[in-house]
Amino acid sequence: AATTTGEAHSPAAEGEAHAGEVSVARGELETRRCAGYEEIEASTGITFVVVSLFGGLLCYHVLAWVPLPYTALLMAWGVILGIANEAGAHWDKLAQGICLWENIDPTLLLAVFLPVLLFGSAFAAHWHTVRRQKWGILLLAFPGVLLGTGAIAVLVVYTFPYDWSWTEALLFGAMMAATDPVATVAVLGQCGASERLKTLIEGESLVNDGSASVVFFLMQAWVEGQTQTAGAAVRIAVQLSLGGAAFGVAVGVVTTTWLRTMFDNRMAEITVTLVAAYGAYTVADELLHVSGLLALVALGTWVAAKGRHRISSRVDPPLRAVWELLEYLANTLIFVLAGAIIAGRIWNSEHTDESLIRPS
Numbered sequence: 298a299a300t301t302t303g304e305a306h307s308p309a310a311e312g313e314a315h316a317g318e319v320s321v322a323r324g325e326l327e328t329r330r331c332a333g334y335e336e337i338e339a340s341t342g343i344t345f346v347v348v349s350l351f352g353g354l355l356c357y358h359v360l361a362w363v364p365l366p367y368t369a370l371l372m373a374w375g376v377i378l379g380i381a382n383e384a385g386a387h388w389d390k391l392a393q394g395i396c397l398w399e400n401i402d403p404t405l406l407l408a409v410f411l412p413v414l415l416f417g418s419a420f421a422a423h424w425h426t427v428r429r430q431k432w433g434i435l436l437l438a439f440p441g442v443l444l445g446t447g448a449i450a451v452l453v454v455y456t457f458p459y460d461w462s463w464t465e466a467l468l469f470g471a472m473m474a475a476t477d478p479v480a481t482v483a484v485l486g487q488c489g490a491s492e493r494l495k496t497l498i499e500g501e502s503l504v505n506d507g508s509a510s511v512v513f514f515l516m517q518a519w520v521e522g523q524t525q526t527a528g529a530a531v532r533i534a535v536q537l538s539l540g541g542a543a544f545g546v547a548v549g550v551v552t553t554t555w556l557r558t559m560f561d562n563r564m565a566e567i568t569v570t571l572v573a574a575y576g577a578y579t580v581a582d583e584l585l586h587v588s589g590l591l592a593l594v595a596l597g598t599w600v601a602a603k604g605r606h607r608i609s610s611r612v613d614p615p616l617r618a619v620w621e622l623l624e625y626l627a628n629t630l631i632f633v634l635a636g637a638i639i640a641g642r643i644w645n646s647e648h649t650d651e652s653l654i655r656p657s
Contacts, residue, residue, distance in 0.1 A: 337393045345394030346630065348378065353629035368632050375636020382637070383644040395637050408579065410627045412593055416574035417624040419503055419597025421617065424605070426496040427598070433497050438504035446470035446512055468516035475509035476502050507591030511537045541581055541588030545595025548577040552596070553604035561609045567616050570600065 352374035356367055363370065382392045427434070449470035453461060461469070476498075511534050518525065525533075552573040559566050577596050582589035608616060 337397050339397070341390050341393040342397045343394070344390045345398055345634075348391055348394075349375075349630050349633040350626070352378075352633060353625075368628065371629060371632035372636040375633035375638075376640040377636075378633070379637035379640025380644065383641055395634075395641070398634050399638055399641075408575075408582075410631060411590065412574040412578045413620075413623045413627045415503060415506065415590060415593035416570075416577075416597040417620040418499065419594050420570070420601050420620060421624075422499060422503075422598070422601055423492070423496060424598070424602040426492060427500050428602075430493060430497045430500060434500040434504055437497075437501040439508050441501070442471075442474045442505050442508045442512065445474040446509070449473050464516060464519045468513065468520050471509050471513040471516050474512070475505050503594045504591070507538065507541060507588045507594055510590050511588060536586075537588045538591055540585065541591035542595040544581050544585060544587055545577055545592035546599050548573055548592070549596045549599030549603070552600055553607050556604055556607045559609065561611050563609075563612045563615060566608060566612045567619055570616065570620070573600075 353371060356370035356374060360370055378391070378395070382388060382395055446467060447470065450463065450466035453459075453466040453469055454463060514537065515530055515534060552569060555569055556566060559569075573596060574593060577592050578589040581587050581592040605613075
């Protein structure tokens, strides 16, 4: 018809049409993949958890000889699951489980995992070493995070092709400024680095989670159009950071006092720490509107410093084992889920070269 009417399709037009078709097809694929996730059976979420933990076990035990950090192997396992799912593997239960976890309420996800990760890490830290390193930790966690946020924002504005505003670039910088110490500390341990250096990195990573979240909330308000003066921003930052830390210490005082009344009561003493961690985060974040992250760090540090000798000697080893196991499980699920989501988003992105990922 185009030939009879004297019209001709240029290669550019055909290319644009093909790109549009690919984009629509990928959009439809992604929509179908997680369509109606509200109706997915909850048991499929357990399927994803089991497969993730199985992969974590392989990475932790079978692949222990691989010269890569545990979290990097977990991410690779998640990417493999995500690619297999997108490539059409007939894993309906697993695919539905990935969709269920991918669409979970972010607030619920944070409320489940953050108390385990932050309190567990702070509680496991060596208090005497942390106390000697406190000024270095605070310097890296507060001015260091601000400098890192600004440097990343400059990089984004002048090199990324997204035409972001400075507030959007600073928001991205705040997200990227917080560091994850798991892989770094693992490498330092293999290199025989000093305990002081490992403690400095771990301590800074704990505190910078809270400081970066404060910067993130401030930048998020500006991106959403909420105008506020410099004085109001400083007041909010102080309220979030100091308020969260103060509340964490208050909960820590109550927790250590309660532990003092117990003796060789394993279930009760372990439960007290769990209730304290989850209760502190929930009350700080939902009711007091202060930093729940800094509240957890302050709580864990206080219990490690003041409550260690108040935990029964026979209860201390199993209590630490419980928190170590919870940390391991949380890290495993988070990194596998991140890998699966990243693989799915790249696979369905309109910017991905189809010939690189799909068979002809």
